[in-house]
Amino acid sequence: MYYIFVLPLFIISLWLYSKWVSMKNYWKKLGVPSEPVHPLFGSMSFLQKKNPGTWFIELYQKYRPSPYVGIWIFWRRGLVINDPDLSRKILVKDADTFRNRMLASGKSDPMGALNLFTVDDPLWTSLRRRLTSVFTGSKLRGWQELYQAKVDDLIYRINSDNEKGIVSELKSLFADYATDIIGESSFGIQCQSTRNSTGPLRMMTKEFEKYNQWRGMAWSSIFFLPEMVDILRFSFWPKNTVTYFRKIFKVMVEERGGFEKDIDGKRDLLDALLKMKIDAQKENQEMDIDILISNAMIFLQGGYDTSSSALTYAVYELAYNREYQKILYDELVEAEKALNGKRFDAESLAKLPYLDAVIKETMRKYPIMGWLDRKALRDYQVNEKLTIPANTVVYINAIGMHWDPKYFPNPEEFRPDRFLPENANNIVPYSYLPFGEGPRMCIGKRIGMNTVRYALAAVVLNFEIFPLAKLPQPNDIPIETKGLLYHPAIPLSVEFKRRK
Structure with missing residues (x-):
């Protein structure tokens, strides 16, 4: 009877040990520097203790100047790319081999x-082709009045908070603003959260921001161990927000005339989603409504989260770097005078070199997602020394390159001049990847940049920004550990003093 229990346990232990030894030696045999391997977690034992962005920076610095590092994503092979030329090769030149993601x-x-x-x-290609039309230059120019109205609301909100003695928490303030931009531009929903931090979509985005232990485990599984998602019934978004958004989406569709009304798909994201469903019906194809709702939700999450984070970090850095704040203010004043009474539009803002440089430097130092994951569809020759087998996960270590003094001297310093036109030739191609590159680069890059440009210009024109006592210096900001995105772990605030 004793052997019935001991023998299977012994066999399992022996198998686990041999598996662990194989993992330990795998990258070493290929001549690839590699991280120590935990028998259960592989290289992932940092999860929920350290932000992945922080981990990727440390990994890069530990193994510099190696162009790549071998890791194990639990029991799955992974290769971290720390080299701009290899990044270009994988993201662009050989993108067909890396069309799919790990997560x-x-x-x-x-x-x-x-x-x-x-x-x-193949669903990704179909979705990308159909949704690209939402973000054309002409479409963004059509949202001019929306942006102007929302930055007016933003200035009103900051003034109102000042009069009431309220110290605005930056991430929440800019999340209110960005949620309004996405809600009205993408779905045609009238939103007022910039003024009062309320509204149906803002209720959802506030839920998106909450990362407890369970949701942190859910996101860790989705990004690094997808096999566990169905076993533990994890979800990308809080389940109450999914239920709530289903109801909102149904109302939005009914207001547009449902799926029976013919539509050109050119008005906004909702129109493009409706047209996808209508076209599928005409071609006698099935298109589950969950596809439409899922893509509406990811645009809401991605649009509000990235823009509000970039604005938070940019304003916080400007409070501590007042010489850069002064240069930006002077540029904006001169540009405003040149408009002869007209208001800034997307085109005039895009031509301001220092505004552009401040935003780019913010996204260098604080990329919201500092790595790009891809999965090799077939055996792939990385270089003359290394070939990886099919299904190997490849991570482009964007944040590691952003923090490499070889590409960005004194990377811990906030220095917008790196990105001024006269210094453009100093930026090594593919060492700077805040939006990714290649076919799977961020589809919302244009709307994201516009959202940040309008808000940052309005804030700096209307207010002097000062640091507050007892809050950390920018380089001492603790980074979120439960969630995976590069968010501050504490509320950040500044003093807004109205300009005369």
Whole structure:
């Protein structure tokens, strides 16, 4: 009877040990520097203790100047790319080999599994082609009045908070503003959260921001161990927000005339999603409504989160770097005078070199997601020394390169002049990847840049920005550990003093 229990345990232990030894020696045999391997977690034992962005920076610095580092994503092979030339090769030149991502949600979570961010080919190609029309230059120019109205609301909100003695928490303030931009431009919903931090979509985005232990584990699984998603019934978004958004989406569709009304898909994101469904019906194809809702939710999450984070870090850095704040203010004043009474539009803002440099430097130092994951569809020759087998996960270590003094001297310093036109030739191609590159680069880059430009210009024109006592210096900001995005772990605030 004793042997019935001991023998299987011995066999399992022996198998685990041999598996661990194999993992330990795998990259060493290939001549690739590699991280120590935990028998269960591989190289991932940092999860929920350290932000992945922080980990990727440390990994890069530990193994510099190696162009790559071998890791194990639990029991799956992974290769971290620390080299701009190899990054270009994987993201652009050989993109067909790396069309799919590692991260995925399961069958139990269709909302998380069916959007442009997580889905694989062939559905990804179809979605990307149909949704690209939402972000054309002409479309963004049509949102001019929306941006102007929302930055007016933003200035009103800061003034109102000042009069009431309220110290605005930056991430929340800019999340209110960015949620309004996405809600009205993408869905045609009238939003007022910039003024009062309320509204149906802002209720959802506030839920998106909450990362407890369970949701942190859910995101860790989706990004690094998708097999566990269905087993533990994890979800990309809080389940109450999915239920709530289903109701909102149904109302929005009914207001547009449902799926029976013919539509050109050119008005906004909602129109483009409706047209996808209508076209599928005409071609006698099935298109689950969950695909539409999932993509609507990912645009809301991606649009508000990245813009509000960039604005938070930019304003916080300007409070501590007042010489840069002065240069930016002077540029904005001169540009405003040249408009002869007209208001800034997307085109005039895009031509301001120092505004552009401040935003780019913010995204260098604080990329919201500092790595790009891809999965090799076939055996792939990385260089003359290394070939990786199919299904190896490849991570482009963007944040590591952003913090490499070889490409960005004194990377811990906030220095917008790095990105001024006269210094453009100093930026090594593919060492700077805040939006990714290649076919799977961020589809919302244009709207994101516009959202940040309008808000940052309005804030700096209307207010002097000062640091507050007892808050950390920029380089001492603790970074979120439960969530995976590069968010501050504490509320950040500044003093806004109205300019005369």
